[in-house]
Amino acid sequence: MKKEKKEVLMQGNEAVAEGALQAGCRFFAGYPITPATEISEILSVKLPQLDGTFIQMEDEIASLGAVIGASLTGVKAMTATSGPGFSLMQEILGFAVIAEVPCVVVYVMRGGPSTGLPTYPAQGDVMQARWGTHGDHPIIVLSASTVRECYEMTILSFNYAEKYRTPVILLLDEVVAHMREKLVCGGEIEIINRMKPTMPPEWYIPYEDTPSGVPPMADFGEGYRYHVTGLTHDVRGFPTGRPDEIRAFNERIFRKISRNMKAISLVENYETEDAEITIVAYGCVARSAKRAVKDARERGLKVGLLKLITIWPFARAAVERVLQNAKMLIVPEMNMGQISREVKRVNQGVARVVTLNKLDGTIITPQEILARIMEVV
Amino acid sequence: MPETTKLIHKYLRHDKKFPHVWCPGCGIGITLGALIRAIDRTGYRKDDVVLVSGIGCSGRLPVYVDFNTLHTTHGRALTFATGVKLAKPRLNVIVIMGDGDAAAIGGNHFIHAARRNINLTAIIINNSVYGMTGGQHSPTTPYGMKSATTAYKHIEQAFKISELAVTAGAAFVGRSTVYHARYLDTLIEKAIRKAGFSVVEVISHCHTHYGRQNKLGSAVEMLEWQRDHSVTVEKAATMKPEELDDKIIVGVLVDKDLPVYEDEYARIRKQAKKAMESSRWDSAMRSD
Numbered sequence: 001m002k003k004e005k006k007e008v009l010m011q012g013n014e015a016v017a018e019g020a021l022q023a024g025c026r027f028f029a030g031y032p033i034t035p036a037t038e039i040s041e042i043l044s045v046k047l048p049q050l051d052g053t054f055i056q057m058e059d060e061i062a063s064l065g066a067v068i069g070a071s072l073t074g075v076k077a078m079t080a081t082s083g084p085g086f087s088l089m090q091e092i093l094g095f096a097v098i099a100e101v102p103c104v105v106v107y108v109m110r111g112g113p114s115t116g117l118p119t120y121p122a123q124g125d126v127m128q129a130r131w132g133t134h135g136d137h138p139i140i141v142l143s144a145s146t147v148r149e150c151y152e153m154t155i156l157s158f159n160y161a162e163k164y165r166t167p168v169i170l171l172l173d174e175v176v177a178h179m180r181e182k183l184v185c186g187g188e189i190e191i192i193n194r195m196k197p198t199m200p201p202e203w204y205i206p207y208e209d210t211p212s213g214v215p216p217m218a219d220f221g222e223g224y225r226y227h228v229t230g231l232t233h234d235v236r237g238f239p240t241g242r243p244d245e246i247r248a249f250n251e252r253i254f255r256k257i258s259r260n261m262k263a264i265s266l267v268e269n270y271e272t273e274d275a276e277i278t279i280v281a282y283g284c285v286a287r288s289a290k291r292a293v294k295d296a297r298e299r300g301l302k303v304g305l306l307k308l309i310t311i312w313p314f315a316r317a318a319v320e321r322v323l324q325n326a327k328m329l330i331v332p333e334m335n336m337g338q339i340s341r342e343v344k345r346v347n348q349g350v351a352r353v354v355t356l357n358k359l360d361g362t363i364i365t366p367q368e369i370l371a372r373i374m375e376v377v
Numbered sequence: 378m379p380e381t382t383k384l385i386h387k388y389l390r391h392d393k394k395f396p397h398v399w400c401p402g403c404g405i406g407i408t409l410g411a412l413i414r415a416i417d418r419t420g421y422r423k424d425d426v427v428l429v430s431g432i433g434c435s436g437r438l439p440v441y442v443d444f445n446t447l448h449t450t451h452g453r454a455l456t457f458a459t460g461v462k463l464a465k466p467r468l469n470v471i472v473i474m475g476d477g478d479a480a481a482i483g484g485n486h487f488i489h490a491a492r493r494n495i496n497l498t499a500i501i502i503n504n505s506v507y508g509m510t511g512g513q514h515s516p517t518t519p520y521g522m523k524s525a526t527t528a529y530k531h532i533e534q535a536f537k538i539s540e541l542a543v544t545a546g547a548a549f550v551g552r553s554t555v556y557h558a559r560y561l562d563t564l565i566e567k568a569i570r571k572a573g574f575s576v577v578e579v580i581s582h583c584h585t586h587y588g589r590q591n592k593l594g595s596a597v598e599m600l601e602w603q604r605d606h607s608v609t610v611e612k613a614a615t616m617k618p619e620e621l622d623d624k625i626i627v628g629v630l631v632d633k634d635l636p637v638y639e640d641e642y643a644r645i646r647k648q649a650k651k652a653m654e655s656s657r658w659d660s661a662m663r664s665d
Contacts, residue, residue, distance in 0.1 A: 026464075027460065027463070027464050029459075046649075048646040048648075048650075049646075049650050049652075049653045053464060055459070055463060057459070058485055058489040059485065061453060061456065062455075062456040062459070062485075062489070065449065065450075065453045065455075065457045065459070065486075066456050066457070066459045066460035066463070067460060068457055069429075069447070069456070069457035069459060069460025069461040069462075069464070070463065071460070072457075072461060073460075073464040073465040073468070074464075075465075077460070077464070091450050092450055095449065095450055219465075220427055220447075220461060220465065221424060221427070221445060221465055221467070221468045222424070223424050225423060225424060225445050227390075227393075227440055227447075227448070228446065228447045228448065229440070229448035230449065230450055231448065236392060238393055239440070
């Protein structure tokens with residue numbers, strides 16, 4: 001989609017709202033929560049201007065329910081929340097997974113557990129985003145560390161949701177969501193819409209195992225009357241208890257994500273080419289890490305940064321690549337070590353993996369990362 | 378071909394393997410029959426009807442019928458229905474819930490849907506018990522009754538679902554029993570045609586669990602109990618509150634015209650477009 005480029009000063013949450021509109025989002029249901037509320041406020045103004053719908057629901061469960069309902073009619077839909085709200089959404093998030101309903105959940109992390117630190121940053125919900133809803137399931141979780149990425153990754157979240165018929169979580173942190181920086185918005189960004197059935201309704205098999213693993217999705221009210229359920233179902237959408245059908249269903253919903261790992265898994269490599277020490281970071285911490293790389297290079301240390309943009313599925317291949325020359329990996333996180341476990345799992349003892357964990361409601365600074373580097377070299 | 382056979386051919390799913398999950402004598406089947414007859418009378422196209430349900434015995438209803446059908450999570454049917462209706466207002470969205478579904482786990486959504494006045498029809502099949510999980514007490518189990526989790530008899534008061542809906546602001550509220558199956562047709566038809574949030578409470582029975590636990594007899598005996606304990610809204614108005622204690626008030630409890638959410642939102646859209654030029658968010662993003 002072509003749009004005139006324009007430079008503006010913008011907040012992360014504001015960029016999310018703009019990205020959503022650009023992606024074609026025309027339905028938003030949400031419940032006020034810090035630090036995600038700006039997204040609701042902006043979309044409550046802008047969606048009705050574009051013939052879209054904004055509704056403030058009675059809680060976050062209702063919000064995601066309404067989003068899924070809207071998406072079933074063919075409308076791109078989204079909600080935005082933070083920890084307590086996301087905890088409430090878990091059951092319905094699983095519904096979107098099993099019924100394969102495209103939708104986007106913007107999740108701006110704050111300090112937890114419980115009410116925790118509503119206005120302070122943290123990265124404690126990385127594993128919740130992966131495993132929050134019950135049952136084994138695939139999920140796509142993206143992140144952002146700049147305002148530009150907030151904009152782009154919101155669009156990409158919709159693209160992945162539509163392409164793979166899955167909920168996508170855009171996992172932001174309070175720093176990125178609330179900071180303001182220059183954003184060049186517009187430009188050429190591809191917009192993907194879900195595949196719809198082209199066959200006559202009587203030939204439509206709503207959960208057919210197509211080669212891509214993603215069956216075309218009919219809108220409610222367009223002549224394809226089919227059944228949508230949270231029960232494990234056969235290809236026609238009807239509940240099943242047959243092991244062969246259960247296995248085929250589960251195999252397909254995993255396959256549709258795993259076979260597209262290359263396209264889904266996004267990272268940014270910064271000075272990793274010759275790096276002997278590579279920092280693996282995401283979100284606001286990746287910003288500090290980039291600065292720490294510059295400072296370390298000035299001191300003559302070969303340090304690089306592997307920034308994770310796609311958090312889940314985990315960027316195994318990208319970590320394996322930096323492991324070809326890195327002797328050490330440093331994983332700074334604003335939690336007690338959630339991504340570092342994944343890094344260690346991929347590392348398999350090849351390099352030394354060093355953690356830097358902080359859980360005091362403040363961002364990890366470049367100085368702290370640099371100090372950790374100096375400490376371990 | 379008899380009328381019933383025609384309706385079966387037209388509305389039941391041919392590719393769905395019967396038999397259904399309900400016990401012989403269950404009131405949900407009677408409600409399904411009434412619902413089909415009511416929809417048939419409205420003349421709505423099957424493509425334009427969306428049937429949404431929650432979890433429990435009643436939650437299984439949509440799978441058997443040839444509409445756009447959506448079997449959601451426990452208590453949340455109204456939230457999904459809200460999204461469907463607002464995103465595509467031309468669809469006729471009907472929500473089927475049980476008493477646990479609508480008044481316990483989904484109680485919050487229920488009162489807010491009533492307050493919001495979106496054009497949805499909520500049909501609540503109230504059998505006073507959680508049937509599918511084996512007969513535990515629900516928010517409508519009367520005081521002093523037994524259930525799988527109240528072996529020493531129930532010590533809580535029951536919700537009156539219809540009265541709750543009236544208080545929460547629903548535009549249309551009606552109640553029937555499954556014994557009054559023909560009246561149920563008319564009531565559901567009225568509710569579906571009503572602009573705004575409409576509620577039909579269907580008093581049903583669970584002879585398998587609640588009936589057995591409380592020695593209330595077979596399905597037929599429980600249906601007869603419904604007949605013998607029903608009074609019309611008009612009759613109830615002439616009776617003393619204590620006389621109404623063990624009675625089921627059947628009829629239309631409220632039917633009023635309120636601003637419908639979708640119409641109001643259409644107005645908001647016009648207003649928003651007018652305000653677009655002066656919007657503070659807008660100036661940053663749009664080129665001249």
